Amino acid sequence: MQIKDVLLAPGNGAFFYDDQDAIKSGAIQNGFIYVGAPRTPGFKSIRIPASSLSVGLVLTDDAVVWGDMMNVQYSGAGGRDALFDTRQISNLTSRLVAPRLLDVDASQYLDACGKVFEPAENQRLPLAIEYGVSQALLRAAAHIHRTSMAEIICDEFNLPLPTRRVPIYCQSGDAREINVDKMILKAVDVLPHGLINSRQKFGVGGHTFMEFVKRVGTRTHEIGHPGYHPVLHFDVYGWIGQEIGLEPQLIADFICKVADTVPGFTLNIESPADFGSTRAQIENYGKIVSILNNRGSRARIVVDERCNTLEDIRLFAEAQAAHLVQIKTPDVGSIADTARAVLICKVNKVGAYVGGSCTETDLSAQASVHLAVATQADMMLAKPGMGVDEAFSIVGNEQNRLLAILNRRATKNVG
Structure with missing residues (x-):
């Protein structure tokens, strides 16, 4: 089954992005905010509301499956990707990722991920894009095969169906x-x-x-x-x-x-x-x-x-x-x-x-x-x-x- 359109919807993460370097350096909390100048590139204040971007895949049967892109709380720290920029991620997804999505077989999960996430100009795609789009592709495969996302993973990686609860x-x-x-x-x-x-x-x-x-x-x-x-x-x-x-x-x-x-x-x-x-x-x-x-x-x-x-x-x-x-x-x-x-x-x-x-x-x-x-x-x-x-x-x-x-x-x- 093919993907016939790609939708994008801005959203909110469930917490905040925090400048870990500034906090470790002694920034003082005042209520819920931190007082002081940010130290990590991209941060305009030490604590800012987390943003996200949803990517929706419209399948040929008109079903829409979604995945969400975002970065982690302490973005830009410890070798991590920089602070999430909704506009930049949206532009890159529309320009580069969406055309790739329209050209893959959504029923073949790992194969689709491999094709969509190929490097662009010798650079890996932002990890937030990989994360959100791979969720949407997993839901697409589950929808097509009328099964759970877990069963798609088990099938693709040759794993037995699980029975144990994960703590x-x-x-x-x-x-x-x-x-x-x-x-x-x-x-x-x-x-x-x-x-x-x-x-x-x-x-x-x-x-x-x-x-x-x-x-x-x-x-x-x-x-x-x-x-x-x-x-x-x-x-x-x-x-x-x-x-x-x-x-x-x-x-x-x-x-x-x-x-x-x-x-x-x-x-x-x-x-x-x-x-x-x-x-x-x-x-x-x-x-x-x-x-x-x-x-x-x-x-x-x-x-x-x-x-x-x-x-x-x-x-x-x-x-x-x-x-x-x-x-x-x-x-x-x-x-x-x-x-x-x-x-x-x-x-x-x-x-x-x-x-x-x-x-x-x-x-x-x-x-x-x-x-x-x-x-x-x-x-x-x-x-x-x-x-x-x-x-x-x-x-x-x-x-x-x-x-x-x-x-x-x-x-x-x-x-």
Whole structure:
């Protein structure tokens, strides 16, 4: 089936784009805004509302399927694409991508992605375009084959139909105490992120952070239902390295000390330090992982910064430079490459976390669910937005609906 027209519709991301460099450099919050001058190119203020752009594919039966383009919250940081520019992305999509879409067979997902995402003038297309268009193409293939998006992924990558539920990870934003309680009451699998993105939140010597970790563990025991035992996952945005120092041994020592405050819990520490380049990140994260493994620690290292593209993910996984890789979907680009990234992690026995950003939309979140379930990732992010209720509902409900469909398929096949 062919695509006969391409529609574009401007939209909103579910949160804001933030200048990470300015925030790390000490920008002060005043209410919801940050005060001070931006530091990252493209930002006119430190915090700006996230924008998105929907791309709709009109199929020959007049059905319209959609995907959403956007960039991540901390655009332009850690080697990521620059801040999302709706006008620029719209012009490039109309001029270059739309003609390609009109010339592909929408029923053949990977083949269509390969043709549409060919480099232009020896440059890769903006990752936001790959991300949104690949969602729309996945929905097109699912519509044509009268199946779910997850089943298209399974068919294209020769994967068995999944049966296992993928654990869901929620993030608290700045409303830590209230949102931690919400997560515990809703029995979220992995929590709470914590948004430890400034010296104030990390504290001198990490004291403020450690107290927060301890509180989350205590609160889980206080109000969680009997038997509830989540994974505790904290994103520290490199602050262990900034405050403790960039020596792997010191970082590992500190992480073990944090783990000791929540005995019995598995502890994920995301982005413990930024060593300045992908190569340095791999080398030093590998050392931290090795130290923790040798100690038999329940702490695990999660890589985010400096691990953006499919090739980055391959390098980290092959080097065993993390226990868990965040596959940040808009940074990877085509959602087909996110599938490849999960499979690379599995081959190398490294955990695969299908993440993303609070700046995403309901459509991109739902597509990510199908991808995560199809590839049987180790966990996936509740998104979009920075609240708990909406994101957990969107991702959790989509997963439950999908598993109901897949279970019915499996039952019919057995019968």
